[in-house]
Amino acid sequence: MAETLRPAVLLVDDEPAILRALQRLLRREDYEILTAEDPRTALQLVAAHEVAVVISDQRMPAGTGTDLLAQVGLVSPNTVRMVLTGNTDVETAVEAVNRGAVHRYLLKPWVDDELRLTLREGVASWQLRRRNAELQDLTRAQNEQLRALNTRLEDRLEALRRAESEVQQSRAREVVLGRQIQESLLLGQGVDAVSGACFGIVSEGAQVIAGDFYEVLARTETGFDLVIGDVMGKGVGAALLGAATKTQLLSSINDLLTRNGTLPSPARIVAHASRRLSRRLSELESFVTLCYARFDLAAGVVSLVSCGHPPVIVRGSDGSCQLVEGANAPVGVVESETFEEVRIALQPGDLLCLYSDGLTEARNGTDGMFGQERLLAAIRQHGEAGAEALALQLREEVIAHGGQRLEDDLTCIVVEVPGAPGRQIELQLVSDPRRLPDLRHAAQRLCPDADTVTRAHVDLAVTEAATNIMRHAYGGRIDQPLRLNGWRDGDTLFLELHHEGQPFDRDAQREARLPLAEGGYGLEILAGVTDAVEYRSIHPRAHVVRVTKHINSGENTPCN
Amino acid sequence: MQLTVDRIGQVALVTIPGPNLDAGNAESFKLVTESMMGQGGHIVLDMSELEFVDSSGLGALLSCLRRFSHFGGELRLCGLTKPVRVLFELVRMHRVFEICNDRAEALRACQGGGESATAAA
Numbered sequence: 001m002a003e004t005l006r007p008a009v010l011l012v013d014d015e016p017a018i019l020r021a022l023q024r025l026l027r028r029e030d031y032e033i034l035t036a037e038d039p040r041t042a043l044q045l046v047a048a049h050e051v052a053v054v055i056s057d058q059r060m061p062a063g064t065g066t067d068l069l070a071q072v073g074l075v076s077p078n079t080v081r082m083v084l085t086g087n088t089d090v091e092t093a094v095e096a097v098n099r100g101a102v103h104r105y106l107l108k109p110w111v112d113d114e115l116r117l118t119l120r121e122g123v124a125s126w127q128l129r130r131r132n133a134e135l136q137d138l139t140r141a142q143n144e145q146l147r148a149l150n151t152r153l154e155d156r157l158e159a160l161r162r163a164e165s166e167v168q169q170s171r172a173r174e175v176v177l178g179r180q181i182q183e184s185l186l187l188g189q190g191v192d193a194v195s196g197a198c199f200g201i202v203s204e205g206a207q208v209i210a211g212d213f214y215e216v217l218a219r220t221e222t223g224f225d226l227v228i229g230d231v232m233g234k235g236v237g238a239a240l241l242g243a244a245t246k247t248q249l250l251s252s253i254n255d256l257l258t259r260n261g262t263l264p265s266p267a268r269i270v271a272h273a274s275r276r277l278s279r280r281l282s283e284l285e286s287f288v289t290l291c292y293a294r295f296d297l298a299a300g301v302v303s304l305v306s307c308g309h310p311p312v313i314v315r316g317s318d319g320s321c322q323l324v325e326g327a328n329a330p331v332g333v334v335e336s337e338t339f340e341e342v343r344i345a346l347q348p349g350d351l352l353c354l355y356s357d358g359l360t361e362a363r364n365g366t367d368g369m370f371g372q373e374r375l376l377a378a379i380r381q382h383g384e385a386g387a388e389a390l391a392l393q394l395r396e397e398v399i400a401h402g403g404q405r406l407e408d409d410l411t412c413i414v415v416e417v418p419g420a421p422g423r424q425i426e427l428q429l430v431s432d433p434r435r436l437p438d439l440r441h442a443a444q445r446l447c448p449d450a451d452t453v454t455r456a457h458v459d460l461a462v463t464e465a466a467t468n469i470m471r472h473a474y475g476g477r478i479d480q481p482l483r484l485n486g487w488r489d490g491d492t493l494f495l496e497l498h499h500e501g502q503p504f505d506r507d508a509q510r511e512a513r514l515p516l517a518e519g520g521y522g523l524e525i526l527a528g529v530t531d532a533v534e535y536r537s538i539h540p541r542a543h544v545v546r547v548t549k550h551i552n553s554g555e556n557t558p559c560n
Numbered sequence: 561m562q563l564t565v566d567r568i569g570q571v572a573l574v575t576i577p578g579p580n581l582d583a584g585n586a587e588s589f590k591l592v593t594e595s596m597m598g599q600g601g602h603i604v605l606d607m608s609e610l611e612f613v614d615s616s617g618l619g620a621l622l623s624c625l626r627r628f629s630h631f632g633g634e635l636r637l638c639g640l641t642k643p644v645r646v647l648f649e650l651v652r653m654h655r656v657f658e659i660c661n662d663r664a665e666a667l668r669a670c671q672g673g674g675e676s677a678t679a680a681a
Contacts, residue, residue: 433584433616440612456612456643460650463614467583521615521651528650 007052007123008032012042012068013084014060022055025112026119039068046072051079052126053119055106058085058093066092070101078129080122082106174236197222197297198445200391200414204399204406211238211288212356212409213246217253222297225253225266228413229290230309230356232330241281245288245331248273266292266305267341274307274331274339281332289330291354297417300346305339307331310357313376315383317349321376350417351383351390358408362398370401386425386445387416388438418448425486431470431499432478436463439484446486446493449553457529458493461547464526465497465533469545473501488551495547503543504535561588563596571602571670573663578609581617590620593627600633602670606663608639613647625657634658638666 009031011022019035026033034049036042039062046054054072056065069081082104085093093105104122106115203212211231218224227249231241252272256264264272270292281287289308296302304312306326314322327340346352355375362370374397382393391414398410427442429435443462444455466482474480483498526533532548566573574596581589596603605621607613613621621637628635638660640648648654660666 433582436582436584436614437580452642453646456646459612459643460614460647463582463612467614467616470583521618524651525615525647 006030006032007126008034008049009119009123010034010036010042010045010049010051010054012036012039012054012056012060012065014038014057014062018057025115029116029119031119031123038062039071042068043071043075046076046079051076053080053082053122055082055084055119058083058089064092066096066101069096073101078126078133080104080126080129082118082122084108084110177236197224197295197418198387198416198441200387200389200412200416202391202395202410202412204395204410210234210358210409211242212358212411213242214411214413215246215250217250219263220298222295224295226293226295226354226413226415227290228293228309228354228356228411229288230358230409230411231288232286234408237284238286241284241286241288245273245277245290248276249292252276265341266294266303267339270305270307270328270331270339271337274336278332278335287330287332289357291326293352293354295346295415297346300417302344302346302352304342304344306342307339308333310355310360313353313379314344315351315353315379316347319380319383321379323372346417348417351379351387352415352417353379353390353394353412354415355394355412356409358406358410359394359398359412361408362402362406362410364401364403367401370398374401384424386442387414388442389426390414392428416445418445425484427484429482429484430478431474431480431482431501433467433470435482436466439463439466442484443486443493443495446488446495447551450551451553454549454552458495458549460525460529461549462495462497464522464529465495465545465547468504468522468526469497469499469501473499473504473543475501491551491553493549493551495549497545497547499543499545500541501543503537504545561585561592563589563592565596568667569671571604571667572596573604573606573667575606575608576610579611580613581610581620582612582614583616586614586616586620589617590623593620593624600631602634602636603628604636604638604660604663604666604670606639606666607637607644608641608662610644611641613644615651618647618651618653621657622653634670636660636666636669638662 007030009026011019011033012035013019013022014037016037019037023033023035031052034045034051036045038060039056042054042056045051051072054069056068058065065083065085069083072079072081081102083093083096083102084106086108090105090107093102096102097105103125104118106118199216201214203214211233212229213231214226214228216224216226227246229242229245231238231245233241249269252269253264256268256272270290277288287308289310291304291306291309291312293312294303304324304326305328306312306324307328308330309326311323311325314324316322324342324344326342329336353375360370360372360375375394378394378397379390382390385393391412394412394414395410399406425442425445427438429438439462440459443458447455447458450458462484466484469482470476470478481500485496485498487494526547530547530549532546534546536544536546538544562577564575564577566575574593576589605624625635636658639662640659645654648657648659658669660669
């Protein structure tokens with residue numbers, strides 16, 4: 001049966017006369033009229049058609065109208081169900097309406113207009129329900145779409161989060177890689193070979209790796225070249241450019257040395273390297289600031305070629321500071337053929353401070369940049385403590401100023417011209433035996449005038465005293481505080497090691513001096529190389545080992 | 561610690577890397593040399609790269625000497641720098657160890673059946 005656009009009304013009655021009467025009544029209404037004489041036929045029709053209203057007789061030989069309509073309700077819930085009943089069945093019909101099986105009941109005999117009206121209401125109600133159901137379907141479909149969109153969105157968000165975490169991991173890897181580049185390629189390792197000067201070096205990497213580099217090239221005990229530089233930009237790219245610049249400088253020295261047989265001047269080295277680097281740097285839209293310094297401590301002179309690098313600060317032993325600026329442009333900005341070299345005369349006890357702009361430009365939210373004035377004030381105030389202590393002090397002040405966070409690399413090298421006796425030293429470190437060379441280095445600064453044997457004795461004295469503290473006062477812990485204070489009073493050297501470990505028990509100390517016990521030589525050596533060793537407690541948790549040593553000056557003292 | 565070992569005939573020539581043998585690396589030196597001991601023969605420790613040895617370094621060298629002698633080997637030191645000699649003489653270790661001026665002298669001493677010129681500079 002074909003679907004029709006007109007609402008279908010199904011009439012059910014076992015009496016054909018009633019069916020005909022109803023059909024007549026509804027002839028002028030715009031309905032598709034279906035008829036059935038028994039409940040079974042009626043159900044078949046409901047299953048096959050979309051029926052708007054069913055009007056069923058209550059009493060039929062094959063079953064009741066209310067039962068039929070209850071089944072219609074199951075098959076087609078939107079169909080409006082009405083029962084046509086005689087007076088005797090009203091109670092049953094009301095009960096059927098109440099339990100929801102039937103929507104309305106109509107009494108026989110019916111009033112024509114009333115029945116037509118009721119039927120129209122029924123059809124209208126069916127149309128409303130159908131529309132409602134359509135809307136619900138639409139809403140359901142739209143919800144479904146929305147859910148699908150949501151899921152896709154969540155998938156995308158998840159993908160985005162994954163990508164972000166990968167980027168972060170890759171950044172972290174970059175920082176590690178950058179740090180390795182910096183440690184292995186960018187930072188100089190040649191300081192140890194220069195015994196004629198003291199160095200204080202601070203090299204602190206920023207959160208994101210930048211391109212600071214330095215190198216110390218020892219030529220003789222008192223002659224060395226020092227180069228410090230800073231590549232514009234940050235990241236592994238800048239670090240690699242820094243490494244490339246350093247490599248080029250070394251290779252330029254080598255080229256010029258091979259070609260001419262004499263050591264080339266700093267200006268020639270920088271010019272040579274600049275010719276090789278400039279084009280590549282400008283192609284990469286980067287440039288390098290650097291300062292190349294050649295120290296000749298025996299002659300008391302330093303020659304500087306500074307290319308756009310911050311000024312070198314020279315501090316005299318009286319505390320006065322002088323700024324030495326270079327007139328050359330950074331390498332990679334303009335291709336230059338000649339580089340200006342500045343020569344400065346050095347006095348014993350002078351300190352030279354070379355640094356990258358990460359030091360003066362370290363900033364925080366309230367006080368702005370660290371700046372040159374603060375730097376000069378710190379150098380004036382703390383220079384007396386020597387190169388190492390000054391470098392550490394500067395590091396501390398800059399990091400504190402920047403709120404414990406560095407945005408750029410911080411490189412600072414302090415070079416101390418030796419030969420100012422009678423000064424004090426102070427070195428703060430931890431009880432790690434690997435720091436022993438630092439202690440020796442610091443102690444040696446107090447006796448540059450001593451002969452070889454005395455210098456060996458001073459090394460042994462400070463090493464044995466410190467090792468004793470590390471092993472016995474601290475029981476081998478390597479992260480405990482240890483401070484070396486030293487000073488000269490004429491020919492007498494005083495070294496004090498301050499610690500917070502167990503105080504020394506004198507009797508136990510004497511027992512430890514059993515000969516030939518492996519490692520038991522420490523105290524014998526300490527006694528043998530010093531004039532006096534004193535153990536003092538200045539507080540229940542602060543103890544001092546003080547070593548006194550007469551300094552023999554001059555060389556060639558027989559050691560047998 | 562990385563030790564360089566050259567084998568010249570029956571002699572193992574070991575260069576101790578500089579510049580320090582002190583409490584900071586003596587343990588590591590002991591560990592590395594222990595693995596080389598135990599086969600007897602001749603061993604020469606070249607100390608020319610060392611600018612500083614302390615009591616811990618000395619202890620490690622002594623332990624090396626004891627262990628090597630225990631296995632019937634002969635141990636010699638050579639190339640002591642001046643600061644190191646200062647220490648050896650201070651604790652009279654130049655009488656405990658057999659010390660040669662340089663590698664050549666140490667090798668000759670090994671080949672000469674244990675007789676050597678002890679260097680007391």
